[in-house]
Amino acid sequence: MIGLPLDEDFRTGRKKYILAGSVTLLVVIITLFSTNLINYLKIALTPIPKESSLCPLQEPIAPASFYKDNSTVLEILHDKQYKKESIKKLSGAIQIDTQIFDKQPDVPDAPEVWKKFAKFHDYLEVTFPLVYKHLEVTKVNTYGLVYHWKGSDKKLKPLLLTAHQDTVPIQKDTLGDWTYPPLEGHYDGEYIYGRGASDCKNVLIAILETLELLLAKGFKPNRPILAAFGFDEEASGIIGASHIGKYLEETFGKDSVYALIDEGQGLSVDALTNTVVAYPGTAEKGYIDIQVELTTPGGHSSIPPDHTSIGIISELGYIIEKDPYSPLLTPQNPILNYAQCAALHDPKGKLPSSFKKAALRAGFDKFANQKIVEAFSKNRLAKYLVRTSQALDIIKGGEKANALPETTRLLVNHRVAIGSKVADVQEHFVTRVVEVAKRHNLTVVAFGKDVHKLDGKDSGTFNVTTYSHALDAAPVTPHNDTVWSYLSGVTRHVYEDLVFPNITYPVISAPAIMTGNTDTRHYWNLTRNIFRFTPAFIGDFIGDTHIHSVDEKLPFDSHLQLQAWFYEYIQAVDTAKANNK
Ligand SMILES: *[C@@H]1O[C@H](CO)[C@@H](O)[C@H](O)[C@H]1NC(C)=O
Ligand SMILES: *[C@@H]1O[C@H](CO)[C@@H](O)[C@H](O)[C@H]1NC(C)=O
Ligand SMILES: *[C@@H]1O[C@H](CO)[C@@H](O)[C@H](O)[C@H]1NC(C)=O
Ligand SMILES: *[C@@H]1O[C@H](CO)[C@@H](O)[C@H](O)[C@H]1NC(C)=O
Ligand SMILES: *[C@@H]1O[C@H](CO)[C@@H](O)[C@H](O)[C@H]1NC(C)=O
Ligand SMILES: *[C@@H]1O[C@H](CO)[C@@H](O)[C@H](O)[C@H]1NC(C)=O
Ligand SMILES: [Zn+2]
Numbered sequence: 001m002i003g004l005p006l007d008e009d010f011r012t013g014r015k016k017y018i019l020a021g022s023v024t025l026l027v028v029i030i031t032l033f034s035t036n037l038i039n040y041l042k043i044a045l046t047p048i049p050k051e052s053s054l055c056p057l058q059e060p061i062a063p064a065s066f067y068k069d070n071s072t073v074l075e076i077l078h079d080k081q082y083k084k085e086s087i088k089k090l091s092g093a094i095q096i097d098t099q100i101f102d103k104q105p106d107v108p109d110a111p112e113v114w115k116k117f118a119k120f121h122d123y124l125e126v127t128f129p130l131v132y133k134h135l136e137v138t139k140v141n142t143y144g145l146v147y148h149w150k151g152s153d154k155k156l157k158p159l160l161l162t163a164h165q166d167t168v169p170i171q172k173d174t175l176g177d178w179t180y181p182p183l184e185g186h187y188d189g190e191y192i193y194g195r196g197a198s199d200c201k202n203v204l205i206a207i208l209e210t211l212e213l214l215l216a217k218g219f220k221p222n223r224p225i226l227a228a229f230g231f232d233e234e235a236s237g238i239i240g241a242s243h244i245g246k247y248l249e250e251t252f253g254k255d256s257v258y259a260l261i262d263e264g265q266g267l268s269v270d271a272l273t274n275t276v277v278a279y280p281g282t283a284e285k286g287y288i289d290i291q292v293e294l295t296t297p298g299g300h301s302s303i304p305p306d307h308t309s310i311g312i313i314s315e316l317g318y319i320i321e322k323d324p325y326s327p328l329l330t331p332q333n334p335i336l337n338y339a340q341c342a343a344l345h346d347p348k349g350k351l352p353s354s355f356k357k358a359a360l361r362a363g364f365d366k367f368a369n370q371k372i373v374e375a376f377s378k379n380r381l382a383k384y385l386v387r388t389s390q391a392l393d394i395i396k397g398g399e400k401a402n403a404l405p406e407t408t409r410l411l412v413n414h415r416v417a418i419g420s421k422v423a424d425v426q427e428h429f430v431t432r433v434v435e436v437a438k439r440h441n442l443t444v445v446a447f448g449k450d451v452h453k454l455d456g457k458d459s460g461t462f463n464v465t466t467y468s469h470a471l472d473a474a475p476v477t478p479h480n481d482t483v484w485s486y487l488s489g490v491t492r493h494v495y496e497d498l499v500f501p502n503i504t505y506p507v508i509s510a511p512a513i514m515t516g517n518t519d520t521r522h523y524w525n526l527t528r529n530i531f532r533f534t535p536a537f538i539g540d541f542i543g544d545t546h547i548h549s550v551d552e553k554l555p556f557d558s559h560l561q562l563q564a565w566f567y568e569y570i571q572a573v574d575t576a577k578a579n580n581k
Contacts (some may be wrong), residue, residue, distance in 0.1 A: 016237035033317070039367035046357040048343065054360065060496060061489030063571030072217060077498055083560060087192060089127055089209060090559060091185030093201045094194035096120045100166040100232050106239055107142045117231055120165055128208045130215040141243040143231045149211065149222035157258040158224035159573060160526065161566070163204035164233035164240070164263070164519055167196035168548050177550045191544075191553040198554040200263040202455055203534055204229055206559060210566035218547040220310075223258065223574045230519045234439035235471070237519040245522035257527035258573065259483050262520045264532025265512055266558070267495065269539060272342040273350050276500065276507050278491045281514035281532030282334045282477035286416030289393075289467035290429050291409060292316065294442070298406040307440060309408040309460065310397045316436045317392050317410060323432070325388040327373040330419035331363045332476050334511030335385045339372055347505035385513050388417045388425060408413075411467055418513065422470045433462050454479035471517060475524060479511045483529045486578045490569045491535055499561055500539065519570045529580075535565040 051057065066073065075082050098120050101279040107114050123252050136148040138375050151158065180186035182195040228248065230240030248467060267485045270277040296309040329336055343356035343543050355375060361368035376382040390412055397408030414425050430446045437444045437452050444452035446464035488509035514532040523530065536558035546552045572578065
């Protein structure tokens, strides 16, 4: 096409020259745009700085006490006797059954269901005598535990450490598959086994062991310390943490907490850089299950309509799966910052510089953003960190071989991307239902509203509802403030000075998305500084912990690291210097 005007002016040499020149320029420009050459050039010309505010390297932070006398924290990590007693404490906690199941009744309605938690409380009281002697212990909704260690400085907001007492159930038919009985708390010289060993009696016991040790050493906090343990986290925390959240908000107020540390990822060897990295979870995706029910007239299957409710629901399912959510990588998504941290801190030079440069631009450059999204999308696990997922999980309809199905039901589970809302998902879902409804003369009621009516006779109704409680993505925890600096600074100190003294590079903290929702959803009003973070090193999180499954276990050294981290962190933030400006 570009050649055509040139043919016309072929006779006049000069004109031809000028035209040819401008045509060449045009070709160059079009090539640049159509092949994204300019965009690639922009990426290629981006320098990779030694330091950048995108992921600044925090200085290691140790509490003053460490420089005076480092013996206690070294004892936590290396003393044989300390380890032996610590094994005993965690093992004892695993031995008390605190399994819970879905949809259990509230405590006042069925006290006998929850009684086993009283036994667990007795165990804690016997095992941590100083904690029970010196801290105020409040029981919320009977079995929720809140510990309050008062601070001497009224101006410092309390630190809140949380975990849960309950565990997921032990499937009866898998009992024979366990190497050691799940309620024995067996230690095999490396791992401690049992239900709750890694989710998350380890965190609960580590918090109490650390507080007990600080009390024994005569520590007197300036900053108040709170510990709170729900008892139905594995069933959404409706009976435990939701009451605790309200109690804490009533007692201390909105935005009254300095920082909240709950269970989450810890430290591991990073897939991109092959270095030890800490992953405090600073965000959680949203959640909604949408149910759609289609009711059509029944009848005999010898004279069926062209499409039964099963056929139409199948068509809807097909349309939904054909149209997956587009990726969305906003600057609020911690995964972008994670990629930037990897780009800026890659001591082994594992990452291609094109990836690094694109990551550094992805916050403001659409094309670079798309390149990073493509890189994440290639990985099955990383793919959904940058988009809303949808999964057709339940379909039910039909009763009999010779009767038309009157009602067919489909349930679609969604995990809502950071930067998107539950309401966006609802709206998008309804457009697809309406599309199918129009083809089949059906009306649509969605979330209690008539969204598609017909003038004439309809041949059935779609009813779209929210199946369980929906939850927007959590507010994203800042990673550019002093609270973050202390969290990552203490992590550097513990892991570089104490756990891996021979390490040759800094241990950075990179923000992460927590894939499931924890009890923290009930604590959003207490602080913006929520970290889903179990700061212990575990090389292979699934393989080393078997979380929620047979042979749940914990490398015991990680339990000692966790205590060392709590011990140093509690003391390091015990000063106004750790406050946000
Ligand atoms: C602990 O303190 C001792 C004595 O001051 C010192 O020699 C040692 O290097 C310290 N250990 C660490 C890991 O800092
Ligand atoms: C829908 O209704 C219109 C008008 O009543 C009718 O012409 C059409 O055949 C119907 N389509 C189906 C699929 O039932
Ligand atoms: C839609 O389903 C919900 C929940 O099952 C029910 O409460 C509501 O009455 C239904 N609405 C219609 C129009 O069928
Ligand atoms: C952190 O970043 C946010 C968003 O860019 C900004 O609004 C806020 O002021 C920053 N906070 C600090 C302490 O720099
Ligand atoms: C650290 O290095 C020292 C000296 O090279 C060596 O003796 C020691 O075994 C190393 N420690 C670890 C934990 O690798
Ligand atoms: C947080 O505060 C809002 C506004 O006051 C309130 O509606 C909501 O119930 C509170 N959330 C929780 C989990 O308590
Ligand atoms: Zn858990």
